[in-house]
Amino acid sequence: MSDRLAHIDLAPDLAENIGSLHWFRGMLTMLGLGALALALWPDMSTASASAAMPDTPDVHGELRSQMIMPLALGGDSGRRMGPTAFVKPLKSAPERPQIELMATLAEDDSFSRMLRRAGVSASDIGDVSALVGGAMSLSEIEPGTQMDLILGRRPAPGAARPLDVLKFRARFDLELKVARNGADPETGQGGSLSLVRNFIRVDDTPLRVRGEVGSSLYRSMRAAGVPASVVQEYLRTLDNQIDLDREVRESDTFDIILSYRRAETGERQAGKLLYAGVDRDGKPRTQLMRWGEKGQFFEASGVGEQRRGLIQPVNGPISSRYGMRRHPILGYRRMHAGQDYRARSGTPIVAVSDGRVVGAGRMGGCGIAVRVNHGGGLETRSCHMSRMAVRRGEQVRRGQVIGYVGSTGLSTGPHLHFEMYRNGRAVNPASVRYVTRAALSGVELLKFKEQLTTLKLVEPGAALEDLTPKVEQVEEPAREIEKINSTKRVD
Numbered sequence: 001m002s003d004r005l006a007h008i009d010l011a012p013d014l015a016e017n018i019g020s021l022h023w024f025r026g027m028l029t030m031l032g033l034g035a036l037a038l039a040l041w042p043d044m045s046t047a048s049a050s051a052a053m054p055d056t057p058d059v060h061g062e063l064r065s066q067m068i069m070p071l072a073l074g075g076d077s078g079r080r081m082g083p084t085a086f087v088k089p090l091k092s093a094p095e096r097p098q099i100e101l102m103a104t105l106a107e108d109d110s111f112s113r114m115l116r117r118a119g120v121s122a123s124d125i126g127d128v129s130a131l132v133g134g135a136m137s138l139s140e141i142e143p144g145t146q147m148d149l150i151l152g153r154r155p156a157p158g159a160a161r162p163l164d165v166l167k168f169r170a171r172f173d174l175e176l177k178v179a180r181n182g183a184d185p186e187t188g189q190g191g192s193l194s195l196v197r198n199f200i201r202v203d204d205t206p207l208r209v210r211g212e213v214g215s216s217l218y219r220s221m222r223a224a225g226v227p228a229s230v231v232q233e234y235l236r237t238l239d240n241q242i243d244l245d246r247e248v249r250e251s252d253t254f255d256i257i258l259s260y261r262r263a264e265t266g267e268r269q270a271g272k273l274l275y276a277g278v279d280r281d282g283k284p285r286t287q288l289m290r291w292g293e294k295g296q297f298f299e300a301s302g303v304g305e306q307r308r309g310l311i312q313p314v315n316g317p318i319s320s321r322y323g324m325r326r327h328p329i330l331g332y333r334r335m336h337a338g339q340d341y342r343a344r345s346g347t348p349i350v351a352v353s354d355g356r357v358v359g360a361g362r363m364g365g366c367g368i369a370v371r372v373n374h375g376g377g378l379e380t381r382s383c384h385m386s387r388m389a390v391r392r393g394e395q396v397r398r399g400q401v402i403g404y405v406g407s408t409g410l411s412t413g414p415h416l417h418f419e420m421y422r423n424g425r426a427v428n429p430a431s432v433r434y435v436t437r438a439a440l441s442g443v444e445l446l447k448f449k450e451q452l453t454t455l456k457l458v459e460p461g462a463a464l465e466d467l468t469p470k471v472e473q474v475e476e477p478a479r480e481i482e483k484i485n486s487t488k489r490v491d
């Protein structure tokens, strides 16, 4: 059986034995298979997918409400856009029972104009002005002062709301409050305004700030929290006394005390400079304190600050001037090449300006003398000293004591013979303008030193958070008022 099947050639080569029975059977097989293939050919017509959501007008509207539709195309997207037919409009809108607002007194503004802007009625403005005017002058209120107002319920539609409360900080230590008392609890009408003065306790311990000078004195002080205006005052004050560029080192410590006020309600206010100092190695090097009505700064020794110009070499009247005169001891006329000051023995003689001691010791008829080169070709010599306070080669500062009045050398009695040389030639010391430095003495000096000691007892404060005057909101008991932000006015 298997042998016979093997002989049946189902797919003969149709190019061989054409016309034979074997060829015809192969031809028939091919045509039969072709017909079978054509009979089983699949249908190739298109098939459409069915919609996931039915496209009805309801569904369309739902989808449209959820998209963002440009205004130009109607902008009608969003659910529940308008009232339905069930909504009925009110005849009148209910008013807020009270309005809480804040008004600010502007520059070139008046108290009454500000209240009128806030919507206070003319009669209430008159009452409030009279009440506040009784406590302080209305023109004393600082521009920028913020006032909290509460306006009550209107007595009639269209009428002005009555002023219920007006509260403001009149001064740093005083809060004024005008409130309506005795009003009808039901309607809130009637009653009269009365003033309450609320004194705020203020601690005015001065503020002390210390810190290292570093690469920039200005920046170091600002970083320590000292207000810019006080830093400038400090630098200006010190500059009158010392050479800031040369005499202050990076490792020095600045020491500054300023007037400062802290209110119990939390506000702080920085005032003016009281003390300006520079310390080196823990010891004060320069100490200046404000003193007196003019607010001038004085050194710790009680001498007023002043750097420019020359100062008098000694405290005393001129007894003999520069020029030709009869010498009191030698008896003949000769040039008096200096100026004499009468002073008691032991009176300190100071350097008229910064300089270097170029001579110190006995100098013939001049007696014990000190010669100072002040730079710029100017030299001075102080004669007849009883004692010297400096040595040759030493740097002296303006006002520094270089010796004491005496009567050494050719002298008739204790006085200072003072000579001045410009480029080696004697000049009249009277031709030079001297600046007089205010100096404290007696009881005033004692008081000054006492205050300096007291002031320096102030402990340096920590870095300051904020020195700009700031009015903080004071917590108030809860009231049933709606706060409306939109009515807050900022002028």
Ligand SMILES: [Zn+2]
Pocket (backbone or CB within 6 Å): 320, 336, 338, 339, 340, 416, 417, 418
């Ligand atoms: Zn003389």
